[in-house]
Amino acid sequence: MIAFHDPSQGTGSADVVVAADPIKTAFDRQYFCQANSMRQDFSPLTLDSMEHTGALAMFVTKNASFQIGVTIPGLLAPTTFGLPPPAATPIPATWAATDKTEVNTTLASFQPTDPKSLTC
Secondary structure (H helix, E strand, C coil): CEEEECHHHHHHCCEEEEEEEECCCHHHHHHHHCCCCCCCCCCCCCHHHHHCCCCEEEEEECCEEEEEEEEECCCECCCECCECCCCCCCCCHHHHHHHHHHHHHHHHHCCCCCCCECCC
């Protein structure tokens, strides 16, 4: 798991968290091939697509399963167990605009090592 954020902003920083589980064995493949309504094929990520999926993207490629969460304080946060995120303290519009730009840049640069879909 890796998180991208600005430590100088503390809890006020936007962040992108990427968790990856490698698919190395037949057991891993079988596990990730099981029916899962959240599983989808990889497609390039954007902030707009993340806003429509509850700030969370999950997808499986040929060699790994990924979960990506985006948080922009006061604007966007992943839902937890189907519950909406707690109300956040509003941030200045200029900070929000900067956060959106930085998060979009980070999302657009994300490329799995092998974006091909998992064959089940």
